[in-house]
Amino acid sequence: MLELTDQELVQSKYDRLIAAARSDRPPATIVVHPCDEPSLRGALQAAAEKLIAPLLVGPEAKIRAVAAAHGMDLAGQEIVDAPHSHAAAASAVAMIREGKGELLMKGSLHTDELMREVTASATGLRTERRISHVFIMDVPGHAETLFITDAAINIVPDLDVKRDIIQNAIDLWTGIGLGTPRVAILSAVETVTSKIPSTIEAAALCKMAERGQITGGQLEGPLAFDNAVDPEAARIKGIASPVAGHAQILVVPDLEAGNMLAKNLIFLAHADAAGLVLGARVPIVLTSRADSVRTRLASCAVAALYAAARRRNAPVPATGLA
Known part of the structure; x- marks a missing residue:
């Protein structure tokens, strides 16, 4: 449990969340259409802080161009090519349904565009x-x-x-x-x-x-x-x-x-x-272009902590050995 001590009162509440969320096993996170500097940098910085393990979904050429223009290193980052934001949202949701990610993270597409795919009755991520x-x-x-x-x-x-x-x-x-x-x-x-x-x-x-x-x-x-x-x-x-x-x-x-x-x-x-x-089936990190770096990291930190808790509490599948 995260305790608030007298010494910690001078620290940011977000800093404590970020520190608690750092992990050698960060959750696999599907990042949807990170095609501007804030969304791509936020995902990469969260990865550097060991908060998430991002998988970037969107137009590969555009993602690489944004990275090059702003001095961001994509070495070792997996990119799933999708022609545009709508296709990226559909692909990302499908990947979550296939069990390829524990978190979904919004990039530079509109929230409505992402949530339309998340809430689709037949192919989305709805629960009860x-x-x-x-x-x-x-x-x-x-x-x-x-x-x-x-x-x-x-x-x-x-x-x-x-x-x-x-x-x-x-x-x-x-x-x-x-x-x-x-x-x-x-x-x-x-x-x-x-x-x-x-x-x-x-x-x-x-x-x-x-x-x-x-x-x-x-x-x-x-x-x-x-x-x-x-x-x-x-x-x-x-x-x-x-x-x-x-x-x-x-x-x-x-x-x-x-x-x-x-x-x-x-x-x-x-x-x-x-x-x-x-x-939804997984927590979804919503960010705004106006969000600070610390806010983006805090969103990822909270999502990562919650994903870890869900992982710990997930039912153990039957082995057939009983």
Whole structure:
């Protein structure tokens, strides 16, 4: 488990994740269409840090041209040639289905183009779990890593979808060794009212957790953002809860609220925001052209830690020798 000591408070939360994820057996990672400098450099740097073992899928001539133009060494890197981004996405998903990779990583193609192949009913990577996105936030001045979900995939999730969104985030938190998460179901207020439907859903989700329909985390909601993350705000409102004021996973009412919350933290609080898509057959690393090197490495680190946990917990195949 990743412990936060007094000495580590001066270190970046991302740095600790990256250090924990380095491995002599990094997960095989299918990198889709890394045809610009940020996406190709991010994959190669993650490989140099022993976070992933990349397999590059895309137009080989273009990948090599980008590498040459920016002084990147492709020696020893396997490249699977694909004529364009759509073909690269289709090939990458097929390779995951064939068991050739533990992670999928977005390159310079549009997210919609990749996710269209991931979610295809016959040839994609769907599971019984709804696919959702988690921002892994490193907020300066805040002691703990924050997860925000879902701010990128599900636009207006209903109660059943929110159950999967929460379970995906909890499974990631516990899978990368952070312990039992405190989960806040956010709304505009902390009281249940018929005038704000998200407060009713928050209360229902907490009851679902009580009945074992959501497992692995401590849930509380509805909570407003202030009394979810600030102990004094929770005290003033008289909310006595292990979660209130100390939330680690923030579950937003819808994509618009989540997107605005994440971007407020990024642009006003100067937070870093790594990103991961969950609920598919393998975790999917989503990066943006605006991501810093450290953010790209953090996304790979979280994905690698989660892949290692999934590998450890995978059922042992029958040998027929019993």
